[in-house]
Amino acid sequence: MTARPGPLNLITDVGGLSVGNADDPGVATGVSVIRPHARAVAAVAVAGGGPGTRETDALATDTLVDAVDAIVLSGGSVYGLAAADGVASVLGAQGQGYAMVGRAGVPVSPIVPAAILYDLANGGDKAWGETPPYRDLAVRALKAAGEQHGIGRVGAGYGARAGGGPGGLGSASVVTHDGLAVGALAAVNAHGSVRMPGTDAFWAWPYEQDIPGKGWEFGGARPPQGSSFDLDDWGQAKSNPGMQSTTAPESGGRTNTTLGCVAVNVALTPAEAQRVAKMALAGVARAVRPAFAPFDGDVVFCLSTAQIEGSGLRPFLIARLGELAASTLARAIARGVHAAGG
Numbered sequence: 001m002t003a004r005p006g007p008l009n010l011i012t013d014v015g016g017l018s019v020g021n022a023d024d025p026g027v028a029t030g031v032s033v034i035r036p037h038a039r040a041v042a043a044v045a046v047a048g049g050g051p052g053t054r055e056t057d058a059l060a061t062d063t064l065v066d067a068v069d070a071i072v073l074s075g076g077s078v079y080g081l082a083a084a085d086g087v088a089s090v091l092g093a094q095g096q097g098y099a100m101v102g103r104a105g106v107p108v109s110p111i112v113p114a115a116i117l118y119d120l121a122n123g124g125d126k127a128w129g130e131t132p133p134y135r136d137l138a139v140r141a142l143k144a145a146g147e148q149h150g151i152g153r154v155g156a157g158y159g160a161r162a163g164g165g166p167g168g169l170g171s172a173s174v175v176t177h178d179g180l181a182v183g184a185l186a187a188v189n190a191h192g193s194v195r196m197p198g199t200d201a202f203w204a205w206p207y208e209q210d211i212p213g214k215g216w217e218f219g220g221a222r223p224p225q226g227s228s229f230d231l232d233d234w235g236q237a238k239s240n241p242g243m244q245s246t247t248a249p250e251s252g253g254r255t256n257t258t259l260g261c262v263a264v265n266v267a268l269t270p271a272e273a274q275r276v277a278k279m280a281l282a283g284v285a286r287a288v289r290p291a292f293a294p295f296d297g298d299v300v301f302c303l304s305t306a307q308i309e310g311s312g313l314r315p316f317l318i319a320r321l322g323e324l325a326a327s328t329l330a331r332a333i334a335r336g337v338h339a340a341g342g
Contacts, residue, residue: 009217011183012173013175017303019033020144022140028123031072031141032072034261036305039096040303041273042304044059049297050257074115075119075158076133077118084112092110096108113301152340160187162288163194165337170334172335180320182325191293194288199224201223203288207286218338258288260333262303264303266307276321280322
């Protein structure tokens with residue numbers, strides 16, 4: 001079997017998806033919007049100890065709503081949750097959303113789950129008074145959505161920090177010999193280190209792909225042959241109390257987060273999408289050390305664009321999708337940090 005990155009090596013290699021980014025250099029923050037072309041089954045897995053989310057409860061398998069209109073990833077901590085308001089307003093005006101009462105004059109309700117990361121202490125002018133920029137940034141991001149999108153210091157990753165260096169927005173994809181397409185988008189603001197201690201090698205290096213004509217997707221650095229590391233050394237994390245590799249003041253709660261969204265082209269039920277989201281969390285642990293800490297807000301969404309039905313024994317198919325999602329998310333995390341210059 002052969003599985004290779006898609007033609008763009010972006011989450012949009014999964015058919016039926018668009019991504020848009022908008023950022024404000026003066027404020028040093030931004031927003032990313034993932035928009036399925038049609039309402040899509042979605043799920044979420046929340047693993048961090050300090051998450052900030054909107055409408056994630058609606059994605060439970062026993063709730064009324066079984067599809068979403070968009071997913072929003074945003075900087076700005078609690079202020080960034082307003083980004084989903086901007087997306088919901090635009091989509092509602094276009095008549096896209098859940099219709100409880102299909103009657104003229106009754107607005108539909110766009111379902112726009114969102115998650116935020118903390119970039120309030122990264123510099124930039126945060127004196128926005130009563131008008132934080134996130135609603136307007138989200139509208140811009142939605143209107144900019146397309147197949148091509150930037151990575152690195154853009155969108156929700158604009159003001160992010162990953163361990164002791166710059167974070168960023170990353171994206172990656174994989175397409176299998178039998179037509180499965182899996183993509184991932186990640187906004188990396190992790191407390192933990194993304195590189196092995198004392199090296200330039202990303203923790204995710206075993207999953208890195210050599211792209212024909214472009215080279216290794218996040219630099220190709222490898223750990224020295226035969227090297228090992230102290231199991232209690234996190235590397236260049238934001239804070240590492242009592243360890244020699246400490247490079248920054250100790251972080252407080254909710255100041256660190258890796259936000260992810262994985263997408264598959266296979267039609268999934270809400271329960272299947274939730275299993276893929278949970279399996280995709282392994283991608284964060286493969287790329288960041290430590291992951292899911294008490295002060296991280298790690299969240300991973302899963303979207304099904306239902307382009308194909310998929311074949312074979314169903315539990316095995318879901319296992320394949322979940323594993324592909326995990327490795328693709330690990331690659332997206334490393335790509336985002338690498339592209340941001342971290």
